[in-house]
Amino acid sequence: MSLPLRVAFAGTPEFAASALAAILDAGYSVPLVLTQPDRPAGRGMKLTPSPVKQLALARGLDVDQPEKLRTDEQRQRLAACEPDVLVVAAYGLILPAAVLQLPRYGCINIHASLLPRWRGAAPIHRAVEAGDAETGITIMQMDEGLDTGDMLLRRAIPIRPDDTTGTLHDKLAALGAECIVEALAALPGGTLSRTPQPAAGVTYANKIHRDEAAIDWTRPAADIERAVRAFNPFPVAVGSLRDTVIKVWAAEVVAVPAPDAAPGTVLAADAEGVVVACGAQALRLRELQRPGSRRFAAGEFLRGFPVCAGERFAVGGAQAG
Known part of the structure; x- marks a missing residue:
């Protein structure tokens, strides 16, 4: 039996799909799902529905895919479903004031960082890149700023030394799903405290670019x-x-005395990895991939692409494929 709260949902990638599944599994009525228009993907660049759309259709939900939400016409289906709240997770569209004010409880966002650190598009990437000791989920009451709204719920998890963006994404997706169900349960009773974000500690997680x-x-x-x-x-x-x-999929720091070799110079190459001189210390490349092949552990990679000490990687200029 569905719970009385009518929860519209806006999201696009796998991170958002985890939250939508949890909301549905908790018994909430979801009258409408908003997601990005289908985009070309894969080798054939065929139009492909987002993970959220795929889940929504599989669960028999109504889906809307407006390019923007600026006009009354673009917002028509959302307004018509009369949601009590709009849950937003990695949607990819800016919500204008008319949308923020439409539901009775407004719009709440599942953000993959401990706000105000890492506002913006790529909080998981940037937390790993910066060497943060922890990250987490913030459930936020949305306003017209960039991730500036009041915090409703916050949960932290440690970032392990071996965490990648991929592994951390999966942990945060699961945590975000738990947190949004907890927040929705408390929303009607008014037991969620709204805490303004502090002015100190604000950082921005800029979008990731291939270069x-x-x-x-x-x-x-x-x-x-x-x-x-x-x-x-x-x-x-x-x-x-x-x-x-x-492509370098995995690597580890090698504590070596300051080498005479220039940065990018291969110091050793064996089954343990390809050791490359850096600006400080060296890096052992443990998992690699060359064009047209799959990723391999270093030993297997070297059998197909031998590398010798003294060779040198180009310093800058390599482009992701």
């Missing part, structure tokens, strides 16, 4: 190792060796 994936070997090895984890599974860190763009 960031090119490894700058003049940086310290620890910085590069974090970037490798941050860009796994997208866009994947890359280096260029013998004019071949090599």
Whole structure:
């Protein structure tokens, strides 16, 4: 039996689909799902529905895919379903004031960071890249700013030294699903306290661009190792060796005395990995991939693409494929 709260939902990727599934499994009525229009994807670049749309259709829900929500016509279906609240998770569209004010309880957002740290588009990537010790989920009452609304609920989790954006995404998706169900249960009774975000500690998680994936070997090895984890599974860190763009899926810092070799120089290559000099210390590349092949552990990779000590990766210029 459905709970009395009518919950419209707006979201697009897998992170959002986890939350939608939890809301449905908790028994809430979801009269409408908003998601991004189908986009080209895969090798054939066929129009592909978002993970949220796929889940919504599988559960028999009504779906709307407006390009924007600026006009009354674009908002018509949302207004007609008369939601009590609109839950938003990685939707990808800016919500104008007319949408924020439409539901009785407004719009609440599932944000994958401990606000006010990492407002913006890529909070998971940036937390890993920065070497943060923890991150989490913030359920936020949306306003017209960029992730500036009052906090309703906040849960933290540690970031493990081996976490990638991929592994952390999955943990936060599960946590976000738990948190939104908890928040919805408390919403009608008014037991959620609205806490303004502090002015101190604000950072912005800028959108990830492919050109960031090119490894700058003049940086310290620890910085590069974090970037490798941050860009796994997208866009994947890359280096260029013998004019071949090599994706680096996993790496570890090697504590070595300051080498005479220039940054980017291969110091060793064996089954344990390809050791490359960096601006400080060195990095052992443990899992690699070359064009037209799949990703391999270093030993297997080297059987198909031998690498010798003394060779040098290009410093800058490699582009993600």
